[in-house]
Amino acid sequence: xxxxxxxxxxxxxxxxxxxxxxxxxxxxxxxxxxxxxxxxxxxxxxxxxxxxxxxxxxxxxxxxxxxxxxxxxxxxxxxxxxxxxxxxxxxxxxxxxxxxxxxxxxxxxxxxxxxxxxxxxxxxxxxxxxxxxxxxxxxxxxxxxxxxxxxxxxxxxxxxxxxxxxxxxxxxx
Amino acid sequence: xxxxxxxxxxxxxxxxxxxxxxxxxxxxxxxxxxxxxxxxxxxxxxxxxxxxxxxxxxxxxxxxxxxxxxxxxxxxxxxxxxxxxxxxxxxxxxxxxxxxxxxxxxxxxxxxxxxxxxxxxxxxxxxxxxxxxxxxxxxxxxxxxxxxxxxxxxxxxxxxxxxxxxxxxxxxxxxxxxxxxxxxxxxxxxxxxxxxxxxxxxxxxxxxxxxxxxxxxxxxxxxxxxxxxxxxxxxxxxx
Numbered sequence: 001x002x003x004x005x006x007x008x009x010x011x012x013x014x015x016x017x018x019x020x021x022x023x024x025x026x027x028x029x030x031x032x033x034x035x036x037x038x039x040x041x042x043x044x045x046x047x048x049x050x051x052x053x054x055x056x057x058x059x060x061x062x063x064x065x066x067x068x069x070x071x072x073x074x075x076x077x078x079x080x081x082x083x084x085x086x087x088x089x090x091x092x093x094x095x096x097x098x099x100x101x102x103x104x105x106x107x108x109x110x111x112x113x114x115x116x117x118x119x120x121x122x123x124x125x126x127x128x129x130x131x132x133x134x135x136x137x138x139x140x141x142x143x144x145x146x147x148x149x150x151x152x153x154x155x156x157x158x159x160x161x162x163x164x165x166x167x168x169x170x171x172x173x
Numbered sequence: 174x175x176x177x178x179x180x181x182x183x184x185x186x187x188x189x190x191x192x193x194x195x196x197x198x199x200x201x202x203x204x205x206x207x208x209x210x211x212x213x214x215x216x217x218x219x220x221x222x223x224x225x226x227x228x229x230x231x232x233x234x235x236x237x238x239x240x241x242x243x244x245x246x247x248x249x250x251x252x253x254x255x256x257x258x259x260x261x262x263x264x265x266x267x268x269x270x271x272x273x274x275x276x277x278x279x280x281x282x283x284x285x286x287x288x289x290x291x292x293x294x295x296x297x298x299x300x301x302x303x304x305x306x307x308x309x310x311x312x313x314x315x316x317x318x319x320x321x322x323x324x325x326x327x328x329x330x331x332x333x334x335x336x337x338x339x340x341x342x343x344x345x346x347x348x349x350x351x352x353x354x355x356x357x358x359x360x361x362x363x364x365x366x367x368x369x370x371x372x373x374x375x376x377x378x379x380x381x382x383x384x385x386x387x388x389x390x391x392x393x394x395x396x397x398x399x400x401x402x403x404x405x406x407x408x409x410x411x412x
Contacts, residue, residue, distance in 0.1 A: 017204045024201035033193050042199045046207060053211030057297055058286065109192035128190040156182045159189055163180060 016056050020049055023066045026129040030066075031073045033125035036114040041073070048073035066130050067140040074122070112162035120155035123148055215295070255288045257281075262288060265338075270294065272337045280368070282354045294341060295349035295375070303353020303369055304380040305391035309398045310372040315343035316350075317370060319400055335402070337370075348372045353391075355384040371399035 024045070031041040048069045052059045062068045113121060122141060126132045134152070138145045180188075255262040259280045261273045274280070286298035297304060320336045339350070351373040369385055371394055385391045390399040 013208065016208070020204050020207060021201060025198065028198050029193055029196070032196060032198060038196060038198050046202060046210070049207045050210035050214055053208050054215040106192040106195045109189055110196065113189060113193065124186065124189065125193075128186055128193065152182075156185045160180055160185045163185065163188060 012056055012060075015060065016053050019052075019060075019065060023069065024049070027066055027069045027073065030070045030125040030129040033113060033129070034074060034118065034121045044073040045069065064130065064132060064136055064140060067126060067132060067136070070126065070130065071140055108162055109159065112159055116155050116158055117151075119143075120151045120158070123151040124155045124159075127152065257284060257288070260285070268342055269338050269340045272339070274335045274337075280354065282352070285352070294339070295344070296352055297349060297373070298352040298354065299380065300354045301356075302380045302382045303355075303371075303385065303391055304351040304373055304378045305371055305394065306374040306378045307393050309391075309394045310345055310348045310374055311398075312343060312345045312348075313372050313398050316340055316372065317400060337400070344372070347375055349375050351378070353384070357384065368402045369399060370401075 027048070028038075028041055028045045031045050032038050035041045035044070051072050052065070052069055059065050059068050113124070116124070119141070123137055126137045126140065132140070134145055134148050138148045141148070253264045259275050261275075263271045263273075265271060282298045282300040286296065289296040289298065316339060318338050320338070344350075349372070351371050353369045355367045357367055367384055369390055371391060381391070385401065390396075390401060
């Protein structure tokens with residue numbers, strides 16, 4: 001026999017705990033960026049981490065475990081999103097910019113992000129919060145690299161347009 | 174000055190990141206609650222549907238399968254059924270699950286493991302290694318059965334498709350199925366594939382890159398403690 005190695009349940013749980021603590025916030029923020037609802041996203045991300053633990057042997061070997069969690073969380077909320085149209089921007093009544101952000105650049109950008117088509121939001125969220133490269137994003141979403149670039153380009157262009165008048169206005173004040 | 178022209182993609186993303194990061198989000202819940210939730214989910218899955226795993230031939234038995242295809246990606250799914258080029262997996266009303274292998278296609282271990290887990294079947298499918306426990310957990314014969322029984326030659330041409338039925342309710346607590354998949358590169362069956370299915374203790378097992386004897390099982394496992402499948406190919410009985 002060769003290449004023997006040991007696996008212990010306790011060490012796996014400790015490993016998962018480390019992963020969970022380090023990944024909770026970026027995963028939650030990525031899902032919030034797509035879902036537009038921190039409250040809904042919180043429950044979906046918790047469920048996704050529970051599923052990650054239930055399948056930890058698989059997830060720990062995943063090339064991008066955090067992306068697995070985010071995708072699982074998004075899938076967990078698929079029925080919720082389908083009612084709103086996953087490939088469509090969130091409707092105005094879905095936007096939930098917190099009151100303490102009203103009127104500022106953050107609120108403007110959040111509104112702009114949540115008005116992007118869902119796929120553009122996903123691509124941008126995976127880049128921003130999980131720091132995934134284009135090829136990995138493509139693999140996670142099951143789309144071509146070129147399609148990721150297209151969504152990224154269109155999303156960033158839309159956000160840039162939102163930033164321009166705000167920034168100019170602020171510069172002129 | 175036109176800011177639009179000056180902001181790079183990186184700057185736009187950084188600004189967007191800042192805005193999203195300004196959103197207050199919840200602190201992580203206690204990891205214990207997540208682990209408990211995951212365990213409860215896994216328990217529900219185990220008590221609900223069925224399992225299976227790949228492979229055929231009661232221990233000490235070999236099924237010789239002629240395989241001429243390439244790895245078959247998952248192609249279609251319907252509620253209760255997973256169909257791929259290499260196998261079909263059906264959840265039965267009595268809680269068991271049935272796996273039917275297509276000798277004309279090679280199994281994709283990663284896809285099989287993923288599909289098993291999507292059914293809530295606790296199985297670890299490894300390529301190039303097999304995991305086993307010492308001592309071997311008892312009860313395998315109450316969990317897995319194979320049809321047709323005995324030594325069978327199943328090829329893409331004779332219509333025989335090995336069928337494995339798994340009853341997850343019979344799995345002893347703290348165990349899961351281990352499926353080891355090998356591409357043999359030496360010996361009598363060089364060029365063929367081998368898969369073995371055994372029960373392991375989830376809390377204590379070791380893995381080896383050495384394939385078990387093609388007509389046997391991992392060391393320490395008796396004839397009733399697992400099943401072995403030898404995939405024919407260009408070798409004897411392969412087609």
